[in-house]
Amino acid sequence: MRFFPRSLTGQIGLIVAAALFLAQAINFGLLLNERRESRFAQIVVPSVTRLADTAERLANPNADPQPDRVRRGPNDAERPGPDRARRGPPGYDQRTRVQVLTTPPELPVEPRRADIEDMVRQGFTDGGVALHEVIAVVRPIDESRPLIRHMTPERKKRLHRLGAELHILVHLKSGQWLALSTGWPTAERVLIWQLMAQTGILYIVVLIPVLLATRRIAKPLRRLATAAREFRPGSDAGPVEERGPSDVRSVIAAYNGLGQRVTAMLDEKDKMLGAIGHDLRTPLAALRVRIESVDDDEDRNRMADTIDEMNRTLDDILSLARLGRPSEPPTDVDLSALIDAVVEDFRDLDMPVAFEEAPRLKMRIRPNLMRRAVRNLIENAVKYGGGAEVRLVPGETSVAIDVCDRGPGIPADKIAAVFDPFTRLETSRNRETGGIGLGLALAKAIVSEAGGTIVLANREGGGLIATIRLPRG
Numbered sequence: 484m485r486f487f488p489r490s491l492t493g494q495i496g497l498i499v500a501a502a503l504f505l506a507q508a509i510n511f512g513l514l515l516n517e518r519r520e521s522r523f524a525q526i527v528v529p530s531v532t533r534l535a536d537t538a539e540r541l542a543n544p545n546a547d548p549q550p551d552r553v554r555r556g557p558n559d560a561e562r563p564g565p566d567r568a569r570r571g572p573p574g575y576d577q578r579t580r581v582q583v584l585t586t587p588p589e590l591p592v593e594p595r596r597a598d599i600e601d602m603v604r605q606g607f608t609d610g611g612v613a614l615h616e617v618i619a620v621v622r623p624i625d626e627s628r629p630l631i632r633h634m635t636p637e638r639k640k641r642l643h644r645l646g647a648e649l650h651i652l653v654h655l656k657s658g659q660w661l662a663l664s665t666g667w668p669t670a671e672r673v674l675i676w677q678l679m680a681q682t683g684i685l686y687i688v689v690l691i692p693v694l695l696a697t698r699r700i701a702k703p704l705r706r707l708a709t710a711a712r713e714f715r716p717g718s719d720a721g722p723v724e725e726r727g728p729s730d731v732r733s734v735i736a737a738y739n740g741l742g743q744r745v746t747a748m749l750d751e752k753d754k755m756l757g758a759i760g761h762d763l764r765t766p767l768a769a770l771r772v773r774i775e776s777v778d779d780d781e782d783r784n785r786m787a788d789t790i791d792e793m794n795r796t797l798d799d800i801l802s803l804a805r806l807g808r809p810s811e812p813p814t815d816v817d818l819s820a821l822i823d824a825v826v827e828d829f830r831d832l833d834m835p836v837a838f839e840e841a842p843r844l845k846m847r848i849r850p851n852l853m854r855r856a857v858r859n860l861i862e863n864a865v866k867y868g869g870g871a872e873v874r875l876v877p878g879e880t881s882v883a884i885d886v887c888d889r890g891p892g893i894p895a896d897k898i899a900a901v902f903d904p905f906t907r908l909e910t911s912r913n914r915e916t917g918g919i920g921l922g923l924a925l926a927k928a929i930v931s932e933a934g935g936t937i938v939l940a941n942r943e944g945g946g947l948i949a950t951i952r953l954p955r956g
Contacts, residue, residue, distance in 0.1 A: 531606035584660040593620040615654040703727035835870030856929040859922040864888035889946040
C-alpha cells in the first residue's frame with residue numbers, strides 16, 4: 484500500500500487503468516482461444532483427414548483404380564524436368580501431399596503436441612485404421628528439407644508468412660511411416676502486439692479524459708481543503724470560489740455558509756465575553772474601593788488579595804476564551820529580547836529567575852500572547868520549584884524555549900492532564916501555590932495558535948523542563 488496513490492486523481496486513474504488492463508486481458512484470452520480453435524479447424528482437422536485417407540489407401544491399394552500417388556525409383560529424385568517441383572520428393576503422395584516412408588524417419592527433438600496427437604489418434608480410430616505411434620511437433624521452417632526445396636516459390640512465400648510448420652509422423656501397424664508437414668500460423672506474437680496497440684489507444688482515448696475530468700473535480704476540492712486548514716475566524720480570506728461539478732459546488736457553498744455562521748457565533752461570543760468582563764470588573768473595582776474603609780489591616784490585605792486573584796482569574800478565562808480570535812496581529816520581534824524582558828520583570832520582584840544570553844533571533848509572532856505564555860511557565864517554575872532557568876535554543880527549522888526548575892516534577896501519568904483547563908496536581912486550593920489551573924492550558928493554546936508545541940518532561944536530577952518549540956520561517 485506504500486505505492487498506492489492517495490490523491491483522488493491518482494486513485495481513479497489507477498482503477499480505470501487496472502479495469503482497462505483486465506478487460507484487455509480477458510479480450511486477449513478470448514481472441515487467443517478463438518484463434519486456436521480456428522487453427523485446429525482449418526489445419527489440424529484437414530491434416531488428420533489427409534493422413535487417414537493415405538493410410539486407408541495404403542491398406543487397400545485396389546480400392547482406388549487410378550491412384551494419384553506417384554511411385555518412383557531411386558533415380559527419380561535426380562530426374563530433371565519442369566514437373567519435378569509438382570511431384571515432390573520420393574514417396575510423396577500427390578493427392579494427399581503425405582510422404583510415405585518405409586524406414587524410420589529421424590525423430591524431431593522439439594516438444595511434442597499432445598493435443599494434436601490425440602486428435603490424430605481419434606481420427607484414425609474413427610476410420611478404423613490401426614497405428615503404433617503418433618508424433619506431432621511445431622517447429623521453425625527448415626529450408627534444407629527436401630519437401631521445402633521442391634515447393635513452388637508461391638507456396639514457400641505462403642509458408643513463410645505463417646511462420647512455422649506442423650510436422651506429424653504416424654507409425655502404422657504395417658511398419659510404414661506417414662509424414663505430413665503443413666504451415667502453422669504463429670499468430671500469438673502478432674496478436675500480442677495488436678493487443679498492446681489497442682491498449683495504448685484505449686488508454687489515450689479513455690484514461691486521459693478520465694484523468695482530466697478527475698483533476699477538474701479534485702482542484703476545487705484541494706482549494707476547499709486548504710481553506711478549511713487555514714480557516715481563522717474573523718480573517719479576511721473571503722469565501723472559497725465555487726467551481727467544478729454541481730456536487731462539488733454544493734459542498735463549497737455549504738462550507739462558505741458554515742464559515743459565516745461560525746464567524747457570526749464567535750462575534751456574538753466576543754460581545755458576550757466583553758459584557759461579562761465589564762460587568763464583573765465594575766463590582767470588583769467597587770469592592771476594592773470599599774475595603775479601604777476596613778480598619779483591620781490583616782482583613783483588608785486578605786480582601787485585596789482575594790480581589791486581585793479574582794481579577795487574574797477573570798483575565799485568564801477571558802484570554803483563553805478569546806484566543807481563537809486574537810486582536811493582536813503577528814509582528815516581527817526579537818524573541819531573545821522578549822524573553823529577557825519577561826525574566827527582568829521577575830527579577831524586579833526579587834524572584835530567582837535566570838536567563839542564558841542568546842543571539843538576536845527575529846520571529847513573526849504575537850508578542851503579547853507569547854510573553855504571557857512564557858510568563859505562565861516561569862510562574863509555575865517559581866511556585867513549585869523555587870526558581871527558574873530560561874534558555875533559548877535556536878535550531879535549523881525550529882526554536883526551543885526551555886524553562887527549567889528543580890521542583891518535585893510531575894508523575895509521568897499526569898503530564899498530559901496538567902494541560903487541561905482547571906486542572907491542578909496540588910488539590911488544596913491554597914492561594915500560596917497558585918491559581919485555578921489555567922496557566923498551562925492558556926500557554927498551550929497560545930503556542931498552538933502560533934503553530935508550535937509545548938512539552939513537559941521530568942528533569943534528570945529532579946525538577947521539570949517545559950519546552951516551547953516554534954517553527955522558524
